[in-house]
Structures are given as structure tokens and as C-alpha cells.
Amino acid sequence: MIPLSFYLILSAAFFSIGVIGVLTRRNAIIVFMCIEMMLNAVNLSFIAFASFFGDSSGQVFVFFVMAVAAAEVAIGLAIIIALFRNKLTINIDEINILKW
Amino acid sequence: MVVLIPLAKIAIAISILLFIVTYLVYFERKISAWIQDRIGPNRVGPYGLLQSPADVLKLFFKEDIVPSAATKFVHSLAPVISLTVAMSTYAVIPFGPDIEIFGQKVRLIVADVDVGILFILAFASIGVYGLTLSGWASNNKYSLLGGLRSSAQMISYELSMGISVVGVLILAGSLRIYDIINSQQGWMWNAFIQPIGFITFVVAAFAETNRLPFDLPEAEPELVGGYHTEYSSLKFAMFFLAEYANMIIASCLITTLYLGGWHLPFIDSATLSYGLMPLISVMIFVAKVLFLLFFFIWVRWSIPRFRYDQLMNLGWKVMLPLSLLNLMWVALLVYFFKI
Amino acid sequence: MNIEIVAFAILATIGIASAILLVLQKNPVYSALLLILHFMALAGLYLLLNAQFIAVLQILVYAGAIMVLFVFVIMLLNLQNEQALVDNFNIRKIVSFILGVVLFLQFAVFFLVKAKNDIDIKKSPDSIDAGSIQNIGEALFTTYLIPFEIASFLLLVAIIGSIFLAKRKIE
Numbered sequence: 001m002i003p004l005s006f007y008l009i010l011s012a013a014f015f016s017i018g019v020i021g022v023l024t025r026r027n028a029i030i031v032f033m034c035i036e037m038m039l040n041a042v043n044l045s046f047i048a049f050a051s052f053f054g055d056s057s058g059q060v061f062v063f064f065v066m067a068v069a070a071a072e073v074a075i076g077l078a079i080i081i082a083l084f085r086n087k088l089t090i091n092i093d094e095i096n097i098l099k100w
Numbered sequence: 101m102v103v104l105i106p107l108a109k110i111a112i113a114i115s116i117l118l119f120i121v122t123y124l125v126y127f128e129r130k131i132s133a134w135i136q137d138r139i140g141p142n143r144v145g146p147y148g149l150l151q152s153p154a155d156v157l158k159l160f161f162k163e164d165i166v167p168s169a170a171t172k173f174v175h176s177l178a179p180v181i182s183l184t185v186a187m188s189t190y191a192v193i194p195f196g197p198d199i200e201i202f203g204q205k206v207r208l209i210v211a212d213v214d215v216g217i218l219f220i221l222a223f224a225s226i227g228v229y230g231l232t233l234s235g236w237a238s239n240n241k242y243s244l245l246g247g248l249r250s251s252a253q254m255i256s257y258e259l260s261m262g263i264s265v266v267g268v269l270i271l272a273g274s275l276r277i278y279d280i281i282n283s284q285q286g287w288m289w290n291a292f293i294q295p296i297g298f299i300t301f302v303v304a305a306f307a308e309t310n311r312l313p314f315d316l317p318e319a320e321p322e323l324v325g326g327y328h329t330e331y332s333s334l335k336f337a338m339f340f341l342a343e344y345a346n347m348i349i350a351s352c353l354i355t356t357l358y359l360g361g362w363h364l365p366f367i368d369s370a371t372l373s374y375g376l377m378p379l380i381s382v383m384i385f386v387a388k389v390l391f392l393l394f395f396f397i398w399v400r401w402s403i404p405r406f407r408y409d410q411l412m413n414l415g416w417k418v419m420l421p422l423s424l425l426n427l428m429w430v431a432l433l434v435y436f437f438k439i
Numbered sequence: 440m441n442i443e444i445v446a447f448a449i450l451a452t453i454g455i456a457s458a459i460l461l462v463l464q465k466n467p468v469y470s471a472l473l474l475i476l477h478f479m480a481l482a483g484l485y486l487l488l489n490a491q492f493i494a495v496l497q498i499l500v501y502a503g504a505i506m507v508l509f510v511f512v513i514m515l516l517n518l519q520n521e522q523a524l525v526d527n528f529n530i531r532k533i534v535s536f537i538l539g540v541v542l543f544l545q546f547a548v549f550f551l552v553k554a555k556n557d558i559d560i561k562k563s564p565d566s567i568d569a570g571s572i573q574n575i576g577e578a579l580f581t582t583y584l585i586p587f588e589i590a591s592f593l594l595l596v597a598i599i600g601s602i603f604l605a606k607r608k609i610e
Binding site for chain 3: 001002004005006007008009010012013014015016017018019020021023025027030033034037040043044047048050051052053054056057059060063064066067069070071072073074077078079080081082084090
């Protein structure tokens with residue numbers, strides 16, 4: 001029998017690794033992947049709570065997170081392709097024309 | 101005993117699969133020969149029956165060449181992904197109704213999961229990586245183009261495939277493959293109730309298995325060998341095996357989802373002795389699958405390959421709207437006739 | 440030592456190892472592969488938590504659709520290996536690393552010390568039913584019907600938006 005706190009700490013570890021990845025990496029695609037990882041970390045704690053409370057609402061929420069993540073990835077990758085066409089780079093430090 | 105039965109099932113399923121694949125290659129060559137008015141393989145063994153084992157043996161002893169510019173690890177990983185995915189999908193496909201062996205009830209399925217059909221779709225979508233990664237890892241422009249084409253093609257046709265399956269699920273009211281088959285007793289085959297969905301599913305299955313007329317990922321005249329240009333020996337054999345295994349899965353799926361599984365209109369009503377019924381059911385199932393396999397080969401040697409833009413147009417502008425139409429048709433049927 | 444704990448330990452190790460390697464990896468294709476492995480491990484954890492439907496959905500949606508898009512775009516752009524993380528240890532990276540570790544410690548202290556009594560509960564016996572397709576479907580089409588419709592609209596918008604963005608060349 002694994003206590004709930006194990007799942008929550010695991011989820012926290014995934015989330016923190018994702019945060020570190022977003023802050024340290026400069027490749028837009030890898031930053032994007034780390035964001036996906038953070039979303040999934042949250043999903044894990046949703047599922048853990050849903051299972052321990054015996055309530056399916058948490059799982060429905062995960063379903064919505066997946067739908068939003070799919071939409072986000074489609075748009076995000078399209079933006080990355082458009083950026084690469086125009087600037088020939090996806091290094092997020094060089095993509096700074098919105099910066100004043 | 102609890103562990104023994106699943107293990108026996110796995111062993112039987114895999115050995116049957118390997119046997120069928122071996123002879124499927126032989127029959128493909130024979131049937132193509134008949135279609136083209138040739139004789140086909142007839143040198144190794146009587147009627148060339150040992151041709152396929154001889155080919156496998158030959159592939160075993162070939163030199164395994166890995167291009168020096170290739171990404172070695174991924175290059176070896178890709179065929180393994182293809183084959184593993186193709187093989188593990190069999191776990192949820194039932195081959196017949198429950199039977200009794202030594203007083204124990206045995207289901208002719210390795211794992212009876214309640215999300216059966218989703219499991220198959222999920223694994224089919226993982227299979228894309230095998231082709232895509234092999235194309236990328238070979239570091240060859242033909243391979244890369246083949247890999248990119250395959251991923252685009254499979255993503256496009258997965259959509260119409262998934263939506264056609266939804267029509268079946270509405271009628272069966274369950275994702276469990278047993279329930280889907282049992283909802284099609286007598287004349288209630290899904291192929292008759294929703295013919296449009298049947299057609300879109302079959303076309304999508306052809307595209308998913310990369311068979312002609314949709315074998316763009318390995319179109320020989322333009323891409324040399326496509327994604328497996330740089331593969332030889334056992335790794336090539338793995339791709340080959342995976343392709344034929346996928347063909348068998350597609351046939352099993354079409355049979356279970358649309359052709360009533362082991363049900364046949366007149367057999368169900370006939371009164372047969374209890375011991376004989378399961379055997380006949382399994383034979384009906386196998387006969388349907390074999391016919392579909394023949395159909396796959398028949399189409400391959402009769403219809404020319406699509407151009408790439410035609411393929412994409414067909415997928416997005418014809419198949420997807422048609423499968424949506426089928427979904428509406430099924431929904432209306434359920435709403436008005438309460439099937 | 441029962442099988443549940445062993446499975447949890449293996450899946451957690453795979454998940455954490457693939458996540459760390461993903462961040463350290465130079466080559467984006469390897470990062471994408473590691474992320475797929477990470478998602479697979481998560482699907483396994485969902486199975487341990489009796490959420491079969493979400494576990495299959497995780498493989499179908501994340502590993503099967505979203506990551507295929509990632510791999511496709513990486514190959515399309517044909518990116519060169521970017522500079523490794525360890526090559527240039529500048530001040531920003533050190534600060535972000537410390538921030539991440541602090542964040543994790545904060546979570547861990549909260550779960551293990553502050554909220555210990557609140558989350559120290561037994562797994563509910565209803566959990567097997569809660570993960571079944573019937574229950575999720577019922578919740579989805581009754582209680583959460585409007586969010587469900589909004590999600591479908593969001594996906595439609597995403598399709599249109601991504602076609603628009605990827606097709607047009609910005610002058």
C-alpha cells in the first residue's frame with residue numbers, strides 16, 4: 001500500500017525538474033517539452049487524489065488538461081515553425097523583437 | 101494454474117502469429133504470381149512451400165550493415181519499436197468464444213481489458229515512431245522523407261479510423277471487444293448497418309498498415325526503399341515481420357468490428373452440440389481473417405499507388421467527412437430506432 | 440515487499456531519470472524520446488492508481504499524438520545539436536537550478552510535515568469504479584457537459600489557428 005504522499009512528492013519532483021528545464025534550456029522545443037512535463041506532473045496528483053478519494057472528477061479534469069495540452073501543442077509548434085521560417089532560429093534568447 | 105494459462109495463451113498467440121506471417125509472405129508471392137500470370141516460388145520444397153523459411157534463414161545470415169553516419173542507438177531501436185508494438189496488440193484480440201479445458205473456463209484472448217479498442221488504437225499510434233525514427237536515424241535523405249511521409253500519413257488516417265470506430269462503439273455500448281462482437285449476432289453485422297463507416301475504416305486500415313495503394317513511405321520509384329533503405333539483415337526482417345503482423349491485426353480488427361467476429365447468420369440459430377460450437381466459431385473467425393488477408397494482397401496487386409498530394413486530399417477531404425457522416429447516421433439510427 | 444511497491448519504485452525511477460536526462464540532453468530528438476518514456480512511466484503509475492481509461496488515453500494522446508507532432512517538427516526543422524547545459528555554467532542557470540530545488544523542497548516539506556494529517560488517508564474502495572469508462576463518461580456528459588463543449592470548441596480554434604500560423608509566410 002503506497003501512501004498518497006509518495007505520489008504527491010513524485011509529482012512535485014516532476015514539476016520541479018520541468019521548472020528547471022524551462023528556466024535553463026534555450027531551445028524553444030525543449031522548453032515546450034518541459035512545460036508538457038509540468039502539466040503531466042499536475043495530472044499525476046489529480047489522478048492520485050481521484051483514486052484515493054474514490055471520485056472520478058479528478059480524472060475528468062485530467063481529460064480536460066489533455067484536451068488543452070493538445071490544442072496548446074498544435075498552436076505552439078505552429079508558432080515555432082513560423083518563427084524558424086522567419087528568423088532561422090528557435091533559440092528563445094534571440095527571439096526578442098517584442099522586447100522594448 | 102493462474103499464471104500458467106496466460107503464459108500458454110501468449111506462447112500460442114505468438115507462435116501462431118509467426119507461422120501465419122511466414123506463410124502470408126509465401127501466399128502473397130503466389131497470389132501476385134497468379135494475378136500476373138506467373139508461377140511464383142516453386143523451387144524450395146514441394147510447390148515452393150519452404151521458400152519463406154529459407155528466406156528467413158537467409159536474412160539471419162546476412163551481414164548487418166549500419167551506416168557510419170547513422171545514429172546507432174536509434175537506428176537499432178526503431179525496428180524493435182515497430183515489432184514490439186505490432187506483436188503486443190494481439191493481446192487484446194479474441195479468437196473465439198469461451199471454451200472449457202479440463203473443467204476450467206478459458207477465454208481465447210490473452211488479456212481481456214475493458215478499454216480493448218482504445219488499447220489497440222493507442223498502440224497503433226505508437227507504431228508511427230518505428231518508421232519515423234528509422235527514417236531519421238539512418239541519416240539518409242530518402243529514409244528521412246519516407247519517415248516524414250509515414251508520420252504525416254498515419255496521423256491523418258488515424259483520425260478517420262478513430263471516428264469510424266466511434267460508430268461501432270455507439271452501437272455496442274462498450275469498449276470491450278467481446279461486447280462489440282456479441283452485439284453483432286445474426287444479421288446485425290456492423291458492415292451492413294453502417295456501410296460508410298466500414299469503407300472508411302478499411303481504407304484507413306490500408307493506410308495505417310502502409311500497404312499499396314498507400315505505401316508512400318516506401319514508394320520504390322521515388323524513395324529507393326523509403327524508411328528502411330539503410331536496413332539489412334535481421335533489422336530489415338523485423339520491419340518486414342512488423343508490416344505483415346500489422347496486416348493481420350488490421351484483418352482481425354475489421355473482422356471483430358464490422359464483420360461480426362465469429363458470428364455467422366445461420367450458424368448462430370442452428371442447434372449444435374456444445375463441444376462443437378467453439379471450434380466452428382474459431383474456424384469462422386479464421387476464415388474471415390484469411391479472406392481479408394487475401395483481399396489486402398488482391399488490392400495490392402490490382403491498384404496503382406496514389407500520388408502524395410492525392411493521398412492527403414483523400415484522407416482529409418474525403419475520408420474524414422465521410423466518417424463524420426457515418427457517425428451522424430449511427431447516431432440517428434440509435435435515436436430513432438433504439439437499436 | 441509486495442508487487443505494488445516494486446512497480447511504483449521502478450516506474451518512479453524511470454520517470455525521474457527520463458525527466459532529468461531530458462533536461463540535460465543536447466539532441467532534441469533524444470529529449471523527445473525520453474519524454475515519451477516519461478509519459479509511458481506516468482501511464483504505468485495511472486494504472487497503479489486504478490485509472491485504466493486515463494492511462495490508455497495518456498498513451499494515445501500524449502505518446503501517440505502530441506509527441507509525434509514534436510518529433511515531426513524536430514525533423515522538419517533539422518536542428519543542430521545546441522550547446523550542452525554543462526558547457527556554459529552561467530549565473531542564470533545556477534540561480535534557476537537553486538530555484539527549482541527550493542521549489543521541490545517546499546513541496547516536500549508541505550506534504551510531509553504541514554499537511555501530513557490531511558493527506559494521510561487510505562485508498563478509497565471506490566477507486567476501481569472511479570476509473571471505469573462508465574463513471575468518467577457519466578461525469579463528463581452530465582456534470583461537466585459545458586466544459587466538455589468548450590474544450591471541443593477550443594480544439595476547433597486550435598486547428599484553425601495552427602493552419603493559419605503554419606501556412607502564411609509573415610512578410
